[in-house]
Amino acid sequence: MQALMKEFRTFLLRGNLVDMAVGIVIGIAFAALVTALVTDLITPIIAAIVGRPDFSTLSFTIHKSRFLYGDFLNAVITFLSIAAAVFFFVVKPVNMLMARRKTEPPVDETVRQCPECLSEIPRAARRCAFCTAQLAPAA
Secondary structure (H helix, E strand, O other), rough: OOHHHHHHHHHHHHHHHHHHHHHHHHHHHHHHHHHHHHHHHHHHHHHHHHOOOOOOOOOOOOOOEOHHHHHHHHHHHHHHHHHHHHHHHHHHHHHHHHHHHHOOOOOOOOOEEEEOOOEEEOOOEEEEEOOOOOOOOOO
16 A cells, blocks of 8 residues: 555656646636636727627527527637737747747758868758868768
C-alpha cells in the first residue's frame, strides 16, 4: 500500500501534470476574460450598430415546426466576436513581441556555406568565389 501511495505521489508531482493543471486554470481565467470583453464591450457596439443586442427571439415556422434562427445568429456573432478579440488582442500582440525578440537572422534559401572558408556563396555555385575550392552540387 505504501509503494502504491509513493507511486501515486510521483504521478501527481510530475512536471507535465502540474503544467497541464496550470494551463487549464489559466485557460479558464482567460476564457472568462474574453467572454466579459465580448459581452460587455463588443456586443453593445453591435447592438448600437444593428439596433438589437439579442436575436434569440427571431424565428420562423414551417408546418408547425419552429426554427429559432436567432439563437444560431447569436452563437455565430459570439463566436466571431470571441475569435476577433482573441486574434486582435492576443495573437497579433504576441506575434509582434515574438518578432521583436527573435535573435536569429532569417534563413536565406538562395545561399549556402562554403565548407572550406565558411563564406556564403550562391546555392548553385560549383566553385567558391572566395577560396576557389571546388564544391559538390547543392542538394
